[in-house]
Amino acid sequence: MLEPHTGSLLVDYYEAFLRDQDIDSFRQHVSARYTEGTLARLIESGNTQARRAAVLALGLFGSYEVNASVAKGLRDTDLTVRRLAGDALWAIWFRADSPENNKVLEEVSQLIGRQRHAQAVELATKLLEKAPKFAEAYNQRAIAHFAQERYEESAEDCRLVLEHNPYHFGALSGLAQCQLRLGHRPEALKTFRRALRLQPYNDGLREAVEALEAEGE
Incomplete structure (x- = not known):
């Protein structure tokens, strides 16, 4: 080549x-x-x-x-x-895993798009049993959990995403949102700051950091 x-x-x-x-x-x-x-x-x-x-x-x-x-x-x-x-x-x-697993992940995402969140969680869980290092599968399950207002489960999945893929800006934002809804504002501020280091030009992240910092003053 x-x-x-x-x-x-x-x-x-x-x-x-x-x-x-x-x-x-x-x-x-x-x-x-x-x-x-x-x-x-x-x-x-x-x-x-x-x-x-x-x-x-x-x-x-x-x-x-x-x-x-x-x-x-x-x-x-x-x-x-x-x-x-x-x-x-x-x-x-x-497309980070095998073609077969990637296809299943797409099905999970489609279920979420149709607001069939319980089915999405079930399918993502089965996928993760086969592919426990597939970061995006954890992320999609986190999205489904979040939609069901299961913020503890969503936050845990976001953390698992970040263990395998520290550059996942979606999981960082998702984790911060979970932490806010759980009342863990200092932890949310730390997560937003981490996300802002990854995306320093993101105005939404900057505003979130500034708002939480102002609360602490």
């Missing part, structure tokens, strides 16, 4: 995608010429367009091995990079 040392060709592919909106062509061209490692490095060292292109590409076909690298995009000065990084991480997390 060819591995260009700069992102110039990658930028060409990205700009062609912006023009033509052909995501399949972008995926095919980039995956044929760039390794995950090169794309991950470009997230930190490339120019703005190269960073955008690298994050978009890894969201399309990157493995869980680039989770930490893509998460760095959440702290990028460019808003588009940050948004693409968030989308890319969700995509990576949902």
Whole structure:
């Protein structure tokens, strides 16, 4: 596989995608010429367009091995990079296990979308018995628990997510919300601060931290 040392060709592919909106062509061209490692490095060292292109590409076909690298995009000065990084991480997390288990996870998510939360919890639990390190399965179960106002169970699942995936901004926010509803405001503040370190440009997180800090004064 060819591995260009700069992102110039990658930028060409990205700009062609912006023009033509052909995501399949972008995926095919980039995956044929760039390794995950090169794309991950470009997230930190490339120019703005190269960073955008690298994050978009890894969201399309990157493995869980680039989770930490893509998460760095959440702290990028460019808003588009940050948004693409968030989308890319969700995509990576949902395909982090075997194809069979990934399919079951999608079914769990669909059950949640249809507000069938008890069934979602049951299916996620069965999935986790097979794949106990599948972080996103814990996260989806946490979402279902939260919808049922089972905040202790949701918080515990969020903690399990973070044990396996410390970059999971969704689980951090979810844990903080659980802690607030359980009346654990000092713990919620710590969690929000941790989330803000991961996403320093997130206004909602910053406002939550400031509000809780003001309560303590």
